[in-house]
Amino acid sequence: MSDENKTTEEQPAEVSPETEAAAAQSDAAEDSGDDPIEVLRAENAELRDRxxxxxAEMENLRRRTEKEVKDxxxxxVxxxxxxxxxxxxxxxxxxxALPEEDRRNADAGVAALIEGVEMIxxxxxxQLEKNGVRKLNPEGQKFDPNFHQAMFEVPNTEVPNNTVVQVVQAGYVIGDRVLRPAMVGVSKGGPKEAAQPQSEAGQTVDKSA
Structure with a gap:
């Protein structure tokens, strides 16, 4: 046999790093007295947990991103x-500002102008409602500082205390957020048993517009 063939036969086979690491772990397990199979099972469980x-973190990130985009x-607007x-x-x-009497007695031209302004x-x-803006009509509801701004109190013993009895300026919400609180007058002097508190979902939306 030639020297070249001897050199080729004597070269050791290459071992991958993964194989070396597994062998090292197996040797370490054997040295420590642990079952190599149980060690591998524990490592597999840890990797699965990770x-x-x-x-789970990626799913939470996806949900947060979707909510942020939606919001x-x-x-x-x-x-x-x-x-x-x-x-x-x-x-x-x-x-x-136009008196009711002037409305009734208005000629055809003025009546058409009034009707046009109402239509606008x-x-x-x-159009605002199509973009998620809703008008609130809180009259008769319990005063809610989250959606209403009290401008004055009205002495009234016939309705529960802190009931909205007058709306000075309409309120609006967009989605679940207050765009503008309703400016209202609330009752004073009535019984303490008031209507149930109104959450955002319970706020009455004005459909007259």
């Missing part, structure tokens, strides 16, 4: 909606 934790879309509400308020004030106000509120 994988499950990583999957960004839903509440992106908040600033613009507040500005539009000012226009709606001015239209409403213009209609209220309704359409404006409808």
């Amino acid at each position: 994988a499950l934790r990583a999957m 960004a879309r839903q509440y992106a 908040s600033g613009f909606a507040r500005d539009v509400l000012t226009v709606s308020d001015n239209l409403h004030r213009a209609l209220e 106000e309704r359409d404006l509120l409808n």
